[in-house]
Amino acid sequence: MNRFKQSFSRFMYGRYGMDQLSRCLSYVVLVLIILTFFLRSNVIYTVALLGIVYIYFRMFSRKYIKKKC
Numbered sequence: 001m002n003r004f005k006q007s008f009s010r011f012m013y014g015r016y017g018m019d020q021l022s023r024c025l026s027y028v029v030l031v032l033i034i035l036t037f038f039l040r041s042n043v044i045y046t047v048a049l050l051g052i053v054y055i056y057f058r059m060f061s062r063k064y065i066k067k068k069c
Helices: 002-012 020-039 042-060
Strands: none
Touching: 020 042
């Protein structure tokens, strides 16, 4: 298990991880998925899935905004 942690740490080095925008989007996606249980809308479900893909894209992205001091 320790080897897995080290490998994952090396993989995540320099990546965003979960930031505030991703956390907020995950709450929105959760609400959309709960809505699909009641409304049975494929459009809402598709938007929720695209939101999940975008969240993972942000988490694993190495692109970051360079901050000026």
